[in-house]
Amino acid sequence: MNKRVQALNHMKMNYRELKAPEKLDEVINNAILEGQRDKQTMTRKINSGERKYSQALRRVLYASAAALVIFVGSLNASPMFASKLAEIPVLGQLVKILTFTDGKASGGMVTDGTDISGISTQTENGKAQFIIHFDQDGASQDLASAYKVVYAQKPETLLFEISGVRMLSALEDFEKIKESPLVTAVYPVVTLDDSMVRFMIVFSESISYEIREMASPASLVVEVETSSEAAAALESYRVRTVDMPRGEGLAILEETIMNQYPKRRILPSATESDLFFLEIGQLDSEALAVEMLDELRAMYPGMEIFIEKTEAQ
Known part of the structure; x- marks a missing residue:
């Protein structure tokens, strides 16, 4: 018999001769019982928490349902309330x-x-x-x-x-x-x-x-x-066209000037009599306005334009 087999048999004999400690069975049983008690306690806590959560959830759902009923009832009872809400x-x-x-x-x-x-x-x-x-x-x-x-x-x-x-x-x-x-x-x-x-x-x-x-x-x-900052009542000078009806003629004139002066702000404006004019420029001094007016008249000889003095609101 080789040495490995002899050693294995010797270990088996020693294992069989081992004596279990006294009250080992009692200790094991007590540990099992304690584990079962802990499990029951934890289960009760979880169930209690779930019940509380379930009760709270039910309260929220009941309140939401009641609010919805009141809301729908308000819509049905008050068409004005419904129309205002839609706005x-x-x-x-x-x-x-x-x-x-x-x-x-x-x-x-x-x-x-x-x-x-x-x-x-x-x-x-x-x-x-x-x-x-x-x-x-x-x-x-x-x-x-x-x-x-x-x-x-x-x-x-x-x-x-x-x-x-x-x-x-x-x-x-x-x-x-x-x-x-x-x-x-x-x-x-x-x-x-x-x-x-x-x-x-x-x-x-x-x-x-x-x-x-x-x-x-x-x-x-x-x-x-x-505006909390009132505009200074400074005079300015607007270069503008004469009044004309709203229509393609106004739009064509605006597009023509914009193509010539792409960086200039051309502003279509209405009058109190429902006519329109083009504001071609608004300048701080009359001299600058006259300079612009002369330039435009040289470029568009037939254009009816003039200078209008304006003030801040």
Whole structure:
């Protein structure tokens, strides 16, 4: 028999001769019983916690259900409440706050077939808000169509130019916008581009403003309030055309001048008699205005233009 087998047999004999400690069975049994008690205690705690959680959850669900019943009941009982609720605009995610450079800012994405479906009006923290909505095939767009906003003074105006647009259903909201004490007028501006709409908001006093582009759903939130810094009543000199009807003639003249002076701000404006004119330039001195007037008359001999003195609001 080899040594490995002998060693193994010797270990087996020693194992058989080992005596178990006294009360070993009792210790094992007690340990098992203690483990069972701990398990029962833990189970009771868990069940108790679950019951408490279940009770709390039921209370929340009951309260929510009751609130829903009251809410639906309010809608059914008060059509006015329901209609007012429907007027609250749903704002989406902030894309950016517009930064104006030389009175101009832009944003949005290239689209086609958009409808400016409405312009909601509301007051938020004492500020007037006009919310421009973008729809496509009867549903809200996720992203705003490409746009440009132009701010001007004397008088204070915001001109909106929105591309990729085929409809301006928001025309019916213009009268409501004019109910704001800050607004003097709002009107569409003619354009030769059949996939662009333009409209102007004219304000009654010096304003501070912020415009936010939103997504999902797409909108432009125009927030306006009276400026805390009154504009200095300085005279300026506006080079402008004579009044003319709204139509293609006005748009052709505007495009002609813009092609010649692409960096110049050409501003279509309305008169109280529903006629329009083009503001070609607004300068700080009469001498500069005369210089511009002479230049324009030399370039466009038949153009009827003159200088008009203006003051801050």
